[in-house]
Amino acid sequence: MFQMRDRKMADEIMAKLKSMNLDIKIMHVCGTHQDSLVKHGLIDMLAEVGIDVRQGPGCPVCVTTPEEIEETLALARAGKTIAIFGDMLKVPSESGSLLKTKGEGADVRIVYGINEAVELAEKLDNEVIFIGVGFETTAPATAAILQSQPPENFSVLCCHRTIPEALRILISSGPVKVQGLLEPGHVSVITGSNMYEFLSKDYGIPQAIAGFEPLDVLMGIFMLATQIKNGEARVDNAYTRVVSPEGNTKAQNAMATVFDACDVKWRGFPVLPGTGLKLKPEYAKYDARLKFAEILAPVYEKEYEEPPGCKCGDVLRGEMDPQECPLFAKACTPSSPIGPCMVSFEGGCAIEYKYRRKD
Amino acid sequence: MCLAVPGKIIEIDGNKATVEYGEGVTNKANITLVEVEIGSYVLVHAGFAIKTLEEKDALETIEIWKQVLDAADGGRPSEDAADGGPPDA
Numbered sequence: 001m002f003q004m005r006d007r008k009m010a011d012e013i014m015a016k017l018k019s020m021n022l023d024i025k026i027m028h029v030c031g032t033h034q035d036s037l038v039k040h041g042l043i044d045m046l047a048e049v050g051i052d053v054r055q056g057p058g059c060p061v062c063v064t065t066p067e068e069i070e071e072t073l074a075l076a077r078a079g080k081t082i083a084i085f086g087d088m089l090k091v092p093s094e095s096g097s098l099l100k101t102k103g104e105g106a107d108v109r110i111v112y113g114i115n116e117a118v119e120l121a122e123k124l125d126n127e128v129i130f131i132g133v134g135f136e137t138t139a140p141a142t143a144a145i146l147q148s149q150p151p152e153n154f155s156v157l158c159c160h161r162t163i164p165e166a167l168r169i170l171i172s173s174g175p176v177k178v179q180g181l182l183e184p185g186h187v188s189v190i191t192g193s194n195m196y197e198f199l200s201k202d203y204g205i206p207q208a209i210a211g212f213e214p215l216d217v218l219m220g221i222f223m224l225a226t227q228i229k230n231g232e233a234r235v236d237n238a239y240t241r242v243v244s245p246e247g248n249t250k251a252q253n254a255m256a257t258v259f260d261a262c263d264v265k266w267r268g269f270p271v272l273p274g275t276g277l278k279l280k281p282e283y284a285k286y287d288a289r290l291k292f293a294e295i296l297a298p299v300y301e302k303e304y305e306e307p308p309g310c311k312c313g314d315v316l317r318g319e320m321d322p323q324e325c326p327l328f329a330k331a332c333t334p335s336s337p338i339g340p341c342m343v344s345f346e347g348g349c350a351i352e353y354k355y356r357r358k359d
Numbered sequence: 360m361c362l363a364v365p366g367k368i369i370e371i372d373g374n375k376a377t378v379e380y381g382e383g384v385t386n387k388a389n390i391t392l393v394e395v396e397i398g399s400y401v402l403v404h405a406g407f408a409i410k411t412l413e414e415k416d417a418l419e420t421i422e423i424w425k426q427v428l429d430a431a432d433g434g435r436p437s438e439d440a441a442d443g444g445p446p447d448a
């Protein structure tokens with residue numbers, strides 16, 4: 001949506017950032033921000049003016065745990081129809097991947113959204129299980145569908161996670177010390193900008209919400225840099241054309257009606273209290289974990305390790321750049337990925353491979 | 360997964376709407392999470408409209424940003440003021 005003036009305004013922002021003589025570290029939690037930063041070369045330009053932009057756990061596929069992948073595999077192997085986002089398909093786990101299981105005859109369908117999974121359940125007699133992955137952008141759709149009384153043969157394996165509380169843990173006890181947070185534009189459409197205010201108040205951390213065009217990202221970072229430089233801490237919004245202070249209250253209400261917060265592990269992190277979503281008891285009949293408890297029981301008897309040698313955890317904590325992983329572009333490529341960060345379009349390793357691989 | 364796409368509602372049938380994304384590309388989207396009518400612009404994510412968009416908000420963005428940049432150091436180079444006119448959006 002921005003065209004002719006982009007370059008001029010981008011140059012102006014970069015010149016101003018340069019004149020600020022910065023030496024700061026900031027973090028974003030959004031795979032799409034990482035894509036924009038790397039694709040347009042912003043990440044290197046920003047490094048030159050003293051802004052180290054780290055990626056955090058912002059790729060929903062990447063932060064799903066090996067155990068959640070194993071749950072999905074167990075359900076597929078038990079003959080259930082699995083409806084899943086395409087970039088979950090290749091995520092490898094100890095006992096295989098969904099793609100491999102599909103090759104062995106399991107009924108695995110790629111859907112673009114939960115609405116397609118319900119349509120599938122309406123057509124099929126088989127049990128259809130939607131793998132509910134994603135943050136606040138995706139969770140309201142799951143909530144709205146469950147409120148609309150989908151068919152009895154439909155259920156959800158709920159792997160949704162929420163961002164603001166995870167951010168609190170990240171900045172209060174996370175391994176990488178950052179001076180500012182760039183908040184994800186489309187998660188914020190749902191949560192609203194007010195939702196982040198407690199972080200600035202309680203932890204003195206500057207924040208800015210940004211969209212995904214290169215200029216959106218630069219403007220958000222400029223707002224952050226200005227706050228850091230001036231010793232301020234508040235929530236700036238560089239995406240006012242889409243993000244309001246209160247967010248989408250209809251979506252928030254749908255989530256509050258259907259989900260309870262729960263404790264959940266994120267890949268690369270320990271259990272993060274209150275950052276997961278589980279179905280409320282009223283929706284138990286759609287909860288795949290309850291409906292298929294017997295099939296899933298053996299999954300929980302084991303502890304699952306990260307793939308050997310994979311550094312996705314370090315990448316997701318912002319401690320390591322993908323190219324520092326010894327397996328990057330060697331043993332691990334998008335066609336034979338070892339960890340989820342090389343699978344998902346929003347994964348740091350896949351983004352790095354696509355735009356910045358040094359042959 | 361968190362990227363949403365803007366489009367225009369051209370037909371509504373209960374909870375579902377047909378959304379046009381330009382160049383004749385259309386798709387169905389669930390509209391239970393928004394208040395819309397035919398002609399509304401929406402942001403669509405994974406088959407759900409998650410936000411109603413206003414065209415003026417997009418136009419205002421550049422103006423707001425200019426003010427932010429101005430405020431940062433108390434002035435812009437004068438050549439910018441000269442080329443005036445509405446911003447591209």
Ligand code: SF4
Pocket residue numbers: 309310311312313315322325326327328329332333337338339340341342343349
């Ligand atoms: S390059 Fe591959 S093995 Fe290394 S961290 Fe990324 S996904 Fe894991």
